[in-house]
Amino acid sequence: MGKSNYLRAFCLATALGFTGSVVAPSLAHACGESLCVTAGKGAKWKAGGSMSAKQIKKERRKNRKRKTSNVSITIDGGRGSVFVDGYYKGTAPISEVELKPGKHDIQVRNGDEVLAEGVLTVPRKSTDIEITVSG
Numbered sequence: 001m002g003k004s005n006y007l008r009a010f011c012l013a014t015a016l017g018f019t020g021s022v023v024a025p026s027l028a029h030a031c032g033e034s035l036c037v038t039a040g041k042g043a044k045w046k047a048g049g050s051m052s053a054k055q056i057k058k059e060r061r062k063n064r065k066r067k068t069s070n071v072s073i074t075i076d077g078g079r080g081s082v083f084v085d086g087y088y089k090g091t092a093p094i095s096e097v098e099l100k101p102g103k104h105d106i107q108v109r110n111g112d113e114v115l116a117e118g119v120l121t122v123p124r125k126s127t128d129i130e131i132t133v134s135g
Contacts, residue, residue, distance in 0.1 A: 035108075035116040038130040042123030049119040051105040056085045059102040068098040069122050073108065073131045080115050080133065083107040092133070099129075108133050
């Protein structure tokens with residue numbers, strides 16, 4: 001299956017309500033329910049998931065000495081508040097949010113409305129990650 005056919009099939013599955021883990025190792029581009037992740041090999045997005053404070057602390061401790069990756073978050077046709085691991089990081093579009101490898105709880109909101117929520121897994125090898133939320 002060619003890259004464009006793989007992407008079409010993947011986006012069709014997403015449109016039909018697939019909300020499992022999103023991984024696209026050969027394309028480095030994956031779209032979920034209301035979000036697309038473009039990254040180097042290994043980035044994963046799990047829509048609708050969240051992490052407990054204990055899980056966030058464990059991930060932070062495990063990866064504290066690793067190099068950071070830069071994450072950019074944009075919203076198609078709008079703006080929104082970006083929260084990473086429960087902390088406000090700024091208003092999208094936002095660039096160069098530095099994240100250590102591992103799992104991170106991401107939430108993008110427009111007021112009280114949650115535009116996208118899930119867990120982003122940042123690969124150990126440093127890479128730039130772009131997230132686009134369809135508002």
